[in-house]
Amino acid sequence: MVKIWGVGENASNTPIDVDRVSGTKTYHLADLHESRAYCMNRLNKFRQDILRPLNPTPYKLAVSDKFFHFFKDKWQQQAPVKELS
Numbered sequence: 001m002v003k004i005w006g007v008g009e010n011a012s013n014t015p016i017d018v019d020r021v022s023g024t025k026t027y028h029l030a031d032l033h034e035s036r037a038y039c040m041n042r043l044n045k046f047r048q049d050i051l052r053p054l055n056p057t058p059y060k061l062a063v064s065d066k067f068f069h070f071f072k073d074k075w076q077q078q079a080p081v082k083e084l085s
Contacts, residue, residue, distance in 0.1 A: 016045055 030038065049057040063071070 043051070046059075047057070050059050
């Protein structure tokens with residue numbers, strides 16, 4: 001579930017793990033088993049309250065204002081909110 005925050009709402013975030021990005025391809029194309037193992041490893045780093053199936057805690061992240069508006073516009077184009085009458 002993705003929550004788009006309103007104006008004036010903010011939160012702090014402390015990363016558990018940081019991956020350095022250099023802008024060049026630094027990896028080989030992994031096979032299906034390697035990809036699955038990587039994804040499972042990353043999922044195991046999430047807090048359990050975020051992953052629980054019943055009433056999960058929303059996963060919050062900070063993005064730039066430019067990306068926020070880009071994402072919001074694309075989301076509304078794909079799934080416009082229907083007006084109730």
